[in-house]
Amino acid sequence: MNYTLNLKAVVAMLLPLYGLLAVFFLWPLGVVGWSSVYEHAFTLRGYEQALSSTLIHRVLGNTVIISVLATATSLVLGYIVALHLARMPAGKRAPYLVMVMLPFWTSILVKSYAFTVVLGSAGIVAKLAGWLSGDAWHPDLMFSRTSVVIGMTNYLLPFMVLPILASLTTQNRNLKSAAELMGAGPAMIFTRITLPLSMPGVVAGVLMCLTLSMGMYITPALLGGPRDMMLANLIDFYTRQTLDWTLAAAIAMMLLVLSGALIGMLGRVQHGKEALV
Numbered sequence: 001m002n003y004t005l006n007l008k009a010v011v012a013m014l015l016p017l018y019g020l021l022a023v024f025f026l027w028p029l030g031v032v033g034w035s036s037v038y039e040h041a042f043t044l045r046g047y048e049q050a051l052s053s054t055l056i057h058r059v060l061g062n063t064v065i066i067s068v069l070a071t072a073t074s075l076v077l078g079y080i081v082a083l084h085l086a087r088m089p090a091g092k093r094a095p096y097l098v099m100v101m102l103p104f105w106t107s108i109l110v111k112s113y114a115f116t117v118v119l120g121s122a123g124i125v126a127k128l129a130g131w132l133s134g135d136a137w138h139p140d141l142m143f144s145r146t147s148v149v150i151g152m153t154n155y156l157l158p159f160m161v162l163p164i165l166a167s168l169t170t171q172n173r174n175l176k177s178a179a180e181l182m183g184a185g186p187a188m189i190f191t192r193i194t195l196p197l198s199m200p201g202v203v204a205g206v207l208m209c210l211t212l213s214m215g216m217y218i219t220p221a222l223l224g225g226p227r228d229m230m231l232a233n234l235i236d237f238y239t240r241q242t243l244d245w246t247l248a249a250a251i252a253m254m255l256l257v258l259s260g261a262l263i264g265m266l267g268r269v270q271h272g273k274e275a276l277v
Helices: 002-035 046-051 054-086 088-103 110-119 122-134 145-169 173-181 188-197 199-214 218-223 231-240 245-276
Strands: none
Touching: 002 245, 046 245, 054 088, 054 145, 054 231, 054 245, 088 122, 088 145, 110 145, 110 218, 145 199, 145 218, 173 188, 188 199, 199 245, 218 231, 231 245
């Protein structure tokens, strides 16, 4: 009886959440899906054009490549930061966690504009490179794929650090002590114990970063050039410039399917590793 009452209470508390999801997620998603197949009548023109367009294929390739590069960069840097934080005493970790969280306190639009100053021909990166090279090299990283990856990595890094840190701090330290007693070196301990046990955090961070980067709009729009356009920017072009809502909706649905497929692949890889363990 108590179980039934508790279950009813849980359902009652979750109903507002389900209502919000239905209104602000499922309904807009349904509108986009309907717009992709309805243009005065049922049509698949948007999907046919999206699948046959060379421009869309190139932008799709840009989206995947830039997203993977930004996620991989965030993974390498994020794991180093998380590993350093995990080895610190818990009492001294708080100030550094605040520094990790700082990007959450600033709008991505403001940060992207800041990178236009930092990465430009008169920015600190160009001045530092000129000083180190004796005024022989003044790189202008603006409007390039490099600047897009740097800007996206700055935004994605906290999403990678926090889940990896959670996995590292919950590991049993006795395992490392036992490995040291058996003669294992730092490299073997990391590859055989630390890294495998932290994979749930790694997969969670990769999933979040990859999902966020696939739909990134502001950063490639401000820091990238015409050759670095991503699908979100192309959707914006078709909705605001050509007013082709059917094609834009079809591209949006394809982006959703692509993101879901990548997430599903990573999830299957993780489940496969857990089964082997």
